[in-house]
Amino acid sequence: MAAELRCPMCSKLNPPGAEECGFCGARLRPLVVGGEPEGSRISADGTDDGAEASDWLDRMRAGSGADEFEENAPEDEADSAGSPDWLGRLREVGPSEEGPPPGEVPDWLGTPKETTAEAPGEETGGAELAEVPDWLSRVRDRQAQEAEPAWGAEPEDGGAEGQEDWLARIRDGGIPANAGPALPPLTPDSAVEAPTPGGRPSPDWIERGERLGAGDSIEPVEDSGLAWDIQSGTDLGWLEEVAPAEGSDLAQAGPAAPPREGWLAELETPSDELPEGTGEEAKGVEPAASWLGNAEIAVERPFTGEDEEIIRPETGEADWLKELEVGADEPSSWEDRGQRKIWETAGEGGLGWLAEYDASVGKKPDEAGEPTPEGEQLEPGWLSEIRAPDQVLPSEPEAVVPAKWEEAAQPERTPAGELPHVAALVFGAQEPGGGAQTPDIDLSSLEVELPDWLGEHKAAPAGGEPAGPGGVDLAPATLPAWLEAMRPIATFRSVVEVAEEEEQALESAGPLAGLRGVLMAEPVVAMPRAPTIGAAKLEVTERQYAQAELLHKMVEEEERELPSADRRRLRLPLVRWAVSAVLLMAVILPITLGIPSFPLPSQVSRDLKPLMALVNGLPVDRPSLVVFDYDPGYSGEMNAVAGAFIDQLMGRGVPVVSLSTRPYGPALAAGLLDRIASGRGVPAGTGYLHLGYLSGGPTAVQIFAAAPQDAVRQGFDLPADAEGQAVCGGWDCPILSNVHRLSDFSMVAVLSSGTENARTWAEQAHPYLGQVPLVMVLSAGAEPLIRPYYEALEPQVNGILSGLPAAVAYEQANQLPGEAHARWNPFGAALMAIEFMLAAGVVYALARRLLRSGRAQRG
Amino acid sequence: MFDLRGLLILAIFLATLLAYAAYGRRRTTVFRKLRGFEELGRSIERAVEAGERVHLSLGTGSVIGSDSGPALAGLAVLSRMAMATSMSDKPSVITAGDGAMMVLSQDSLRTGYQQVGESTRFQLTAGRMLGPTPFSYVAGLPAVLGGEDVTVHVMIGSFGAEAALAADFGERKGIFVLAGTDDVQAQALLYAIASYPLIGEEVFAGGAYLNAGPLHHASLSTQDLVRFLIVAAILVGTLMRTFGVGL
């Protein structure tokens, strides 16, 4: 059974042959530029050809021929047995050799060279770089001079400090002879192919490599530590520190090298000649890039703690170097991881992690979970990729084998104006030197002191064979907490599968028209994605839960559509209907059937006789003023009551003059007076006259009382002759011929349904009446408030007639049955019905109250 | 000639009013609770929040004469209501049975809106005359109560017996009804029908209970004082009359 593939991102096992991780979607097989590495199962088109797959690093490692690294192989090979001069072999990898997939190899790594079939255990095997950059040579020389290379055999007692000193020693004393192989020169022409279609997007450094290959200037990336700009002369990172070898075509072909800085500058020069920071061109030493430490790690050089000098970056120069801790900086992608980890450092202290590599070299992926010895670092992730079962790992570097590049990295100066040449870590791109193949990195030649991520390469089977039947499964490195938090492991699984470039739709609209691989906003943005990793569980107390439920209910209540309240009563107004029916029956029955019949009032109120006497004593030559101040709605009662009074007046022959302070009063007066007059045969104009409407309310009453002819100019419904012309105009009528003041009337009678009008006339007109009697004909409800005017010591009202009973009695006393008599029976019946209904309501309310109180007491 | 008694009484009224106005600036006057006005505030708030309308009826009395007294009290209530309902989705509607009273209601409404800076929300048709006669006014009331989405029905003005019908329309719709008039008959009817009737001179207390101004508080205090004086005068006069002492 083919070995399962471990995802470099999430470290989960995937079925063999899978291109991408089924958990996180990361690419399982790195994209290698220029074909498959030897032994690698990943073919150029990405398919698994079943052949022994080895990545470019393996190829570099295996393909290293005789090169300087080998020459500078550490003396102590016992500890680094089998440690390949992997970095040196980088140069040995020719373009025909399989390397990392095209497009994923940075230009600075140069053209990947074919890896040889050398066993990774060869000490001197490994990639031989066709050309060792001067800086690497200087590093090697320096290291060779050092007694204790930084990445020597990792002491069991935890020699991390000693291991980390290699970099410092490198810096101080220059790169020892066994500093390790020089990096393959970086050629601007070593263009890296574009990422394979469908492949994962290349990391920045690869892209920069692409651009570099294209001749474009590359702007430095702030956080990458990589800074290379061929044209502008900006900091090119480790490139700057790589001084092209003298006479090296590669170096000469390269562009002018920017000033070096950093620890690599120290590698190139003696300690007393170490450049201080950048800008040391005067010394002929191009300042090294601060990130060079990473690049140096990529050198195929077995790490030994004895031979190599640890080149420590100066404080402040290699910030990345300081920040990097053991196992830190695990990139998210294989490419990043694979490449960056090449340059991983041990953080402060320089490349101490390299020393720890030795301890982890040869470890199987299964051993990844085993606790590493103290000070030992876990294998970095990128190396895990390298350790993929279907990949042939480069020969593991021997323990404590100083990197050949260090050995070779004598402080050779790069000619001014030329870029330092660093051998490419991958192969496939043609070196500018004309075919110089950069060897594969022979990790097997690395010393034991290589960092963990390199260390397991020692355990890789020779010849680039897979690590074992179970496949290589590199354990993930121990990441610092802050990096672990950044680790995008299985946190996002895009629902959208990125298709091959050919399969990707061509964007046809918008600003991105014409581009392929454009992310579709809709499916990505709009599609809900559930996080694969469960969200942090909240600790909710019961009270909080209850409050949240309450709030949720409140919100739901607000959102709930309430049916509009029907203002109309859903229930029928049965009580109202019943009352109406009873009242109707009570009124209709006496009118139609004459039943019930109520006896007429036998007793006469004490107010009736004075009124009758007053009316009977009125002179007939002076008109009486009758004021119609009741509403049409009260005409049912008032017509009956006033009718009895006016009937007596007209019966006695007293002229009646009507007036009203209401707009509809004259109409009411006309109706009543016309009816009574017609019954009595009293002619209009002589027997009765309408003065009309007196507007102005109480003020007008006062004005009228003071000057009647000034207040009312024209009459209402004046008598007309046969031709229809008014006989008189009002005050010029014969009936008013002797009336000039209010006191000229024989009597003033106010017919009112309310108390206000009656009081107004009583109060406003009284001063102007003199001895003229004022009579109030009122509705039954107004009597209580007008009676005091009648019963006062100095009464302002001389007579009062209120209510239907009084009117019936008045008619009865005058023996003139009229409208009041006709309404007596209906009036009585309706009153009786109302009395019964009110009583029933009271009884029902009392009974209900008693029952409820009884139930309350019982219950 | 001068009616000295009348002038004296008038002077007493005026002096008491001004004195209470000055005294009230230093000390807060506390009045007894009138449930109707307390509920009125809450009802108006509810109506404003619910986007419903408040209706004020100024009665069927004329602007001249004794009918204008409660109507003027209603206008004082109107000014406060206008300010409270200025931001409502449905502004207040004022109805009257007299044209001149209708014009006064429009002026008071406009002033109320101006005081809160909502002049633009004033509508001339907010003040209406429903009918020239009392019952024709009442006949037009159901259309206002039903069609204008009224939930607060306030009747402060001069009403006759038609006030019972007007209040009954509101009660049948189940809305808040506060009714007050100067007519005793109508007060008796309103006591039986309206939920919150105003008996006696409570109709004139609206401005004070709604904080229309310091003189409104002073007016109530003046009324109380004069009432006590009148009571005392009645008692003294009764005693004097009883014991044969003539005035």
Add this chain to the structure above:
Amino acid sequence: MKLGAYMIWAAVAVAAGAIVLLGYFTNLDVIIGLRLVWLVLLRWAILLAAGGLGIGLVNLASVHLAKVSEQEPGWPYSGVLIVFFTFTLALGLFFGPDSPWTLFVFRFIHLPLESSLMALLAVALVVAGVRLAGRRRDLLSLVFVLTAILILLGTGPWLIGSESVTHERILWVRNWVVQVAAAGGARGILLGVAIGGIVTGLRVLVAADRPYGN
């Protein structure tokens, strides 16, 4: 205090009110020309009241016209009102308010309508009276209803026993309640209303209340 045009209106209102009020307490003939002013102001008040009625009718028509034009709820009723309003107005303008046609409309349409509303009032009062004791469970409400029953018993005829002593006694009680208790209470209410009216008028006279607006 803010200065503005409202001060002019307030001054006019105060002056007019003071003159009219003084006219009730003094003989304005003492002051030359003041009585004439008093009369003029009174007549202007009458004219304004009549003019207000006309304005009210215009407002009535405009409100209902707007209702019809915007087809608000109940607009058909507004349409009927406008039709009959126009018809009656035209009738009165062309034939006069005392013409037989106008009187016909008043006697056979207006009068029955208002009488019907009065009848509705009677029904509403009875229903309110029936429910009063149950709705307001207090002693005063019970006394109110019982008093109403007593008054009705004493006012209306008895079908049986109208000559009885009971009827006579009830009649006596009814008269006492009406003429003593009710009258006294009503008089007290009237006094309070009158006091309130006076104070309200004084507020207008001192320009504390400005119903004419600012």
